Amino acid sequence: MKNIYKYLSIGLMVLTLNSCEDENNFKILEPKEAAFEIVTPSTGTSIILSEATPNNPAVTFTWQPAVYTVPTAITYTVQFAKNGTDFATPVDITESPTTNATINVAELNLNALMLGVAPFTEGTIDVRIKATVGTTGAEPKYSNTINLSVTPFGCLNQYGVGAGLVDAGWNWNSPVVMFCNDNVLTATVNLTNDTFRFFTTEGDWGSGRNFPYYTGEGYVISSTLVNANDGDSNFRFIGTPGSHRLKINENNKTISAFQGTDATGSFWLVGAATPGGWSWAGNNETELGKINNGVYEVPVELKNNETFRVWLANDGGDSWGSPNKNFPSYIADGYTISADFVNANDGDSNFRYVGATATKLFKIDTVNKTITFN
Template identity: 35%
Template sequence: MKNTFKLLLATVLFSGLWSCEDEQDLMILTPPASFQILTPQAGSAPIELTPGLQNNPALTVTWAAADYDNPTAITYDVEIAKTGTEFETFILAGSTSNTNITWSVLELNAAAGAAGLTPFEEEGLDIRIKATTGTLDAQPVYSNVVTVLLKTYSTDLPKIAVPGNHQGWNPPTAPRLASSGFGETDYEGFVWLDGGYKFVGPDGSGNFNWGNTDWGDDGSFSGVLVETGETDCTATAGYYRVQANTTTLLYSTTPTVWGIVGAATPGGWDNSTALTYNATSKKWEGVVTMTAGEFKFRANNAWTINLGGDPAEMTYDGSNLSVDAAGDYLVELDLSNPREYTYTLTAQ
């Protein structure tokens, strides 16, 4: 009888301990907010981030100190998530022992982009603070959640890939075309083509693979695209300016041979000095004897397609470029990065 009573008592005690542990686990999973975010406040004015002000402060978050029973060093992690995701996935946007943090325009834009906000659209960003101490058995506590409205930006131009016979039909390594701006679909770039090719868009993570949206010729070979078309576009071997609009579903290929022209070049402004395409470097190259003066780059010994302006990012019909001293120069024209066309002159 005594043994039975002891067994019953042990069972009750064990069940009680198990129940207490269950309650503690529930508290750990959903710890109550024990401190508050002070600023920004809910309903604050939307924030529009601007690329030209990247180093300016964009947002300061302040909060009351977390309430622990004993004085202790506290680490605060600032977590952000796209509104509506309930922090199922979140971005750690800062860690500090202070009770405030300030993000620059560049920092906040990058963090919000990583959290999934769409550039140039006003969307909500949820902010919460997690407080922890160095004690092994201490559990984190969380602040309340505050939502701010943000309009982020992107300086990356949208791109599509051009896989084809010229590179083994492999979208991840295919040359790219770029549009003129975010939300635009007027893609262009310079590509060495040799036979069949298609256009492939990125997936949601920006990767280019078969299975993504792709475009081919409509079968008429008159510059009309069709989505998921079975017919490949085609071109004879050569270096082309390729343009494709995935909204109007039109495309074109213009063969180009590049040279340098101007008062600083042997042919003056009337005749281009030819450059040679290097398939390894993907640059147009040549050693040219030049005098001090102005010059530009143009295709096909004509002015229909010409580049000038900013040496770090030339534009069509841009202003004249210049060289200060006479001499022999290795001229390298790089058109491999769509809409970011550059050149270098290296004295020989």
């Protein structure tokens, strides 16, 4: 009988040990919680944004949940950052109590531009998800980082501040707003013979762009705007004080300042030598704006061995019948014309540009009767 009890005891011990071993094995083989990672989209996804559909979804992010030791409510935040900055200055885009969030076209476009992606050019932004809980002192958790290739449209407004901009002055109370459309910034301003500077961010003195910034980037600038050489190398306006139309064209890298609140009284260049070709459609014609009494000037790229003509008026449509002047008409009026231009002898005796293709200041001085390109 004692032996029977002995064997029963040994059997129970073996069963107990086997049970513990099975339980331990079960725990070892238990699958781990999924990592806190972005599931969609995949890194490198390319997104081309369209101005025609600002409210359409641009991208939907989904991610695995963050895991905490104690079940708790989690707030997720989608964060963007400039590519390659390791989220030194992350931008919070949207919050979600769930593991997904959708960003529309307008929002993605604005943030891509603010992170430095050039309009109509594919650029990269970094994305991650931040998880936070309400517990005091709890540290946020971050997902993996992915990057998106985004092609935005439009551009961001910029600003002008300085004593030369009469209605602005050197403060941020009423800066000049340079409204942006397809990377062309424009504003109608009152200019006086003093200094000013452009800024990319309202209220941020550190975002200023002075005269050498633009010349260093290859910009051609109207002759009435010069380097102030004032220690900060601001712009100085040296033209006739009054209302002017300022334009920064970031596509062709030019800055112009034309007199007046509209284009009434301007001259116009049309032809294959000019950016718009032989066309009045849209804004194809090149405005040759008035910069001083009797002086018309524009920074423009002219193409080698191509032709153009000067129109003295623009009726807003196809202005072929508006008053215009060809090469011989200026010669007959006693003008001295730069050797960069010759009579095209093309039936209409247009101007032919024979210099190297370049962006320079084209000027017609009706007082001194000269036409130059330098």
